[in-house]
Amino acid sequence: MPNNQFKKGELYSFITGKASTAIGRRLQKNFKQANIEITIEQWSVLYHLWKVDGMSQQELCDATFRDKPSITRLVDNLEKLKLVKRNASREDRRKNLIVLSPEGKELEEHCMEVANTTLNEALQGVTNGQVEIAKEVLQMVYDNLK
Amino acid sequence: MPNNQFKKGELYSFITGKASTAIGRRLQKNFKQANIEITIEQWSVLYHLWKVDGMSQQELCDATFRDKPSITRLVDNLEKLKLVKRNASREDRRKNLIVLSPEGKELEEHCMEVANTTLNEALQGVTNGQVEIAKEVLQMVYDNLK
């Protein structure tokens, strides 16, 4: 039975995530304008390290909703940029603990400022009540599919 | 002034589009299970051609929110799969009109069934009223940033 909550064009927009694509592009653009030379994917890893430094790659997978090869390569690139370092774990030699360099730590304040600005741009004219419901729906969608 | 509608973790989810990523992955998985051997990006192009066959690449850019190189390569791959064909336009020799092959046309029904099923999976337990508001918010976000 076809779902008729969505007209054809809307179905497309919803499935392809037009809005979140737009937010990502704007964030990337805002980083560039602020002379922050990282990608939003790299930002998404740093974001979690700023909260808890020294996470393992597997923990970063879970936090960022990315698979292991993606994190391997994001960490590769962040290491090239000297923003993080892989430290072998003492307790479990299979694990790499990813720790921020001083340069990586320094980025936090500026990046989070830009992220908040971007979110404010995105949510112009949207009421708190609407945002709450949208967040709920998106969370339910995620829970339904995970 | 920082936006305090979002707690930290929520900000991350919203910006990175956790929900729409999950929908995309599920759609891809459902295509695979249905033995439909295309990517969701290829689907997004076919989707618009099923509505209006013979669009130019530029029109596909606008419809799919992708840039020109992306469409060039998606059309390349769709041509390799023999699902579409580039026809030079008579009126404007700069333009390629992208037309569906019989195989491309055949895919429509099955693909749209799978897309609708996927959307139903995603929206389990979400009321029509909530969906309406979420759609509005996402549209406003898109309009704010485009």
Place this chain on the structure above:
DNA sequence: GGCATATAGTTGTTTATGCAACTAAACAAA
């Protein structure tokens, strides 16, 4: 007609994703 500019599309480079196959270390059971 001739020149500047805009539009349509392609190509090259870097970064990232998804999937499968792989290595190495840890753990569990006999």
Place this chain on the structure above:
DNA sequence: TTTGTTTAGTTGCATAAACAACTATATGCC
């Protein structure tokens, strides 16, 4: 201790995105 299984991470390959530089055609203006 050895054997099998799970977990952590890496590598290879195909597809895709973002950006810049490019070619070719069309158009507007003098």
